[in-house]
Amino acid sequence: MGWVDDKNNKYDILTKTDLKKIDTFEYGYYYFRFGEMTEFDRTSILMKVQSYYDKxxxxxxxxxxxxxxxxxxxxxxxxxxxxxxxxxxxxxxxxILKLNLRILMYLFKNKRK
Incomplete structure (x- = not known):
């Protein structure tokens, strides 16, 4: 198992995929949709997901x-x-409902600062 892009190219290491942007990430029950991000953030997400894949x-x-x-x-x-x-x-x-509540609480707390 590895990672497959839109052109059916297979990769074992995500940072070698040369992605220009990440829109979504799916894993089992979880579906993440991302907003705008920098290249540094994109690389850090790829490295984090790669570590989950390796483990x-x-x-x-x-x-x-x-x-x-x-x-x-x-x-x-x-x-x-x-x-x-x-x-x-x-x-x-x-x-997922608990995680969404945690996200809302985090955003509300940081908005008030």
């Missing part, structure tokens, strides 16, 4: 904290997985 684990709450600390604009959405049961879908939906 074969994805921590959505850690990824959200990372994005908030970096000041990268993004939104997180729930994407149901049909092959999983209702309970797993519900648990991930609940986690």
């Amino acid at each position: 074969k684990v994805f921590w959505p709450s850690e990824f959200v904290n990372y994005m908030l600390n970096r000041g990268i604009r993004f939104k997180i959405y729930y994407r149901p997985v049909i092959s999983e049961g209702i309970l797993n879908n519900f648990l991930h939906l609940k986690l």
Whole structure:
């Protein structure tokens, strides 16, 4: 398994993909949509996602904290997985709702400063 771009080119290392921008990132139940970002932010996201890929684990709450600390604009959405049961879908939906609340609280707190 690796990464595949729009032209079906396969990559093992994300930083070699030469992406000009990142619009979305999907992993299982999680769908991230990004706003405008600098090249430095784009590279840092690619390196973070690559580290998750290398470890074969994805921590959505850690990824959200990372994005908030970096000041990268993004939104997180729930994407149901049909092959999983209702309970797993519900648990991930609940986690995504908590993450969205954390994002809103972070934005509200920083807006008041």
